[in-house]
Amino acid sequence: MKLEEVSPYADKNAIKGKGVPYFIYKKIEKSIVSNIILRPIDAPQILCKSKYTSPKGKNSYYEETVFFYEEMVERFNIVCEKIEKRATKEYQRKLMTESLRYDIMKRDGFRCVLCGRSAEDGVKLHVDHIIPISKGGRTFPKNLRTLCDSCNLGKSDKYDEYGEN
Numbered sequence: 419m420k421l422e423e424v425s426p427y428a429d430k431n432a433i434k435g436k437g438v439p440y441f442i443y444k445k446i447e448k449s450i451v452s453n454i455i456l457r458p459i460d461a462p463q464i465l466c467k468s469k470y471t472s473p474k475g476k477n478s479y480y481e482e483t484v485f486f487y488e489e490m491v492e493r494f495n496i497v498c499e500k501i502e503k504r505a506t507k508e509y510q511r512k513l514m515t516e517s518l519r520y521d522i523m524k525r526d527g528f529r530c531v532l533c534g535r536s537a538e539d540g541v542k543l544h545v546d547h548i549i550p551i552s553k554g555g556r557t558f559p560k561n562l563r564t565l566c567d568s569c570n571l572g573k574s575d576k577y578d579e580y581g582e583n
Contacts, residue, residue, distance in 0.1 A: 461487035
């Protein structure tokens with residue numbers, strides 16, 4: 419059905435019993451229809467509803483937010499920028515904190531996972547990215563391991579997908 423085929427106004431019989439005088443209803447209806455015809459919705463909107471109740475039921479909240487198209491595009495671009503930033507080598511290297519280094523070495527028993535040597539054997543221990551950052555590796559515990567300086571420097575930024583490095 420086309421917009422021109424829709425009857426824009428209600429008749430007196432449709433308004434009877436609504437508690438609003440017909441002339442007031444007609445004036446308001448005309449204003450609403452004119453606004454819709456002159457300014458149709460041409461951009462999507464998303465209504466987001468969030469509801470939370472604490473486990474014991476003592477606290478709760480409900481919130482509704484409407485996101486308009488331009489806002490959605492802007493927020494999408496911000497998320498894309500953050501994803502790109504987190505993929506950079508500089509960002510990944512900053513994630514390697516002293517605490518993380520300690521946790522990885524402790525997990526690996528303060529020994530090189532390739533040759534088994536430790537600081538007691540006179541070697542310096544490094545925390546190595548299994549998949550190198552230069553090849554898209556990330557700084558998270560499953561991609562980290564303890565290597566001695568000889569094994570780590572020999573490995574350099576090589577990566578063997580079969581785990582033989």
